[in-house]
Amino acid sequence: MSGMTVGFIMFAVLLALMVIRIPIGISMFIAGAGGYVYLTGSEVPLMASLKNLAYARLSNYDLVVIPLFLLMGQFATHGGLSRSLFRFVSAFIGHRKGGVAMA
Structure with missing residues (x-):
């Protein structure tokens, strides 16, 4: 499956999750994480990026x-x-x- 097809499927999943009243942020995370895991073939890169992501976003001293x-x-x-x-x-x-x- 091409990346464009996966993108359209992720968008459809995002809209479906919002229709069943899941908050937007959680819906975006679920759709994005699902697409990322599908395209990379493993959840290890996703977990590796998530372990530093919260600190990296909150430690921006310019804000x-x-x-x-x-x-x-x-x-x-x-x-x-x-x-x-x-x-x-x-x-x-x-x-x-x-x-x-x-x-």
């Missing part, structure tokens, strides 16, 4: 800026900076059509 950015937004909101900036922008370009929404 540490996201919670810090949200924290900065909370400080700006509770400190009144957001309201002041909105008033400034509204006074600066609020008279134009679309005003602050376009900015």
Whole structure:
């Protein structure tokens, strides 16, 4: 069976699993893991990649800026900076059509 046929079968299995109300993430994992095992002929490569996958995804230090950015937004909101900036922008370009929404 070609890779394209296996892909179509995996997509059909994915849709069937979602129709019987299995959560999307679990359905995607089942369909993907099944196709991977079928194409490689063994479950050993799948298990080898899964044992390091969770740590590899969560140890990405570039993503540490996201919670810090949200924290900065909370400080700006509770400190009144957001309201002041909105008033400034509204006074600066609020008279134009679309005003602050376009900015």
